[in-house]
Amino acid sequence: MKEFNVLDEAKKVFDIEIDSVQKVKKSLDKNFENIVEAILKCKGKIVFTGMGKSGYIAKKLASTFASLGTTSFFLHPSEAQHGDLGMVSKEDIVIAISFSGESEEILRIIPNIKKIGAYIIGISGNQNSTLIKKSDLTFVLPRIEEACYMKLAPTSSTTSTLVLGDAIAVVCAKIKAFKKQDFALFHPAGALGKSLISTVGDLMSTGKENAVVSQNDTFERALSEMCRTSLGMVNVVNDNGELLGVFTDGDLRRKLAEKVDIYKMRLDDIITKKPVTIRKDMLAVEALRIMIQGNKKVSVAPVVDENNKLIGSLCTKDIIKAGIVL
Secondary structure (H helix, E strand, O other): OOOOOHHHHHHHHHHHHHHHHHHHHHHOOHHHHHHHHHHHHOOOOEEEEEOOHHHHHHHHHHHHHHHOOOOEEEOOHHHHOOOHHHHOOOOOEEEEEOOOOOOHHHHHHHHHHHHHOOEEEEEEOOOOOHHHHHOOEEEEOOOOOOOOOOOOOOOHHHHHHHHHHHHHHHHHHHHOOOOHHHHHHOOOOOHHHHHHHOEHHHHOEOHHHOOEEEOOOOHHHHHHHHHHOOOOEEEEEOOOOEEEEEEEHHHHHHHHHOOOOHHHOOHHHHOEOOOOOEOOOOEHHHHHHHHHHOOOOOOEEEEEOOOOEEEEEEEHHHHHHOOOOO
């Protein structure tokens, strides 16, 4: 086997695929605009279908469209021939992807899709293909060189189709004014979703997990309560449950450093009386910002209501553990 430079060969693949994407970019025309307009007017679903490598691209694009607010799913053309066409309705748009435009599995379901009444958008690299001729709207990719050294394996063609589909999805989302909050709604397990949905109330410690003492309790009781939980802080409240202040492990260290007899001190003389507080309905990411970027940087903060009554406590570690970051 002839020796060659591995990195040089890899860079050739990048160059060929980048060139292919650039060609598709330059070929964008009225057909692209018509496809976007049709999708925006669609009252049903966007159904992607493709076979082989084109099928993988179609499946990824269906996922992208769905995550950006356009109801979409992938229909396997073979399974479609055995009942899955029942998922397609006359109000839907079917986007069929085949670089050759002659994929047998795709062409077999075209007549049935037309009988159902769904709109067909064909994406192919062959202007004279059967798929293009039988589609209601089309986009024909320009002549593309595959990055495979044998010029056989679908590489540049699939990459270009993917980028084309992503462009359609993103443009549609922007026109529909799809926002971060909308994206988060469909991605509750993702970092962004958690940041835009999770509230302080979802993550705070309450009940037995919270550390609370009365203003009339002794310092020893407060210390015992703080040690009982992993908060590193104990909340001090009055008889009405209103927050008077907090006593933290940091306060304890500072008093010990002063070499005072802390067991003889009144709790009122030790607590921090104007601590950083947060509200239950606040987004957890906003609470995290207040706690670590505010004038008083804290690792735990009491959660109070509009009347300053204690509801719970929130630790920064619990926010970060939930996958929420700034």
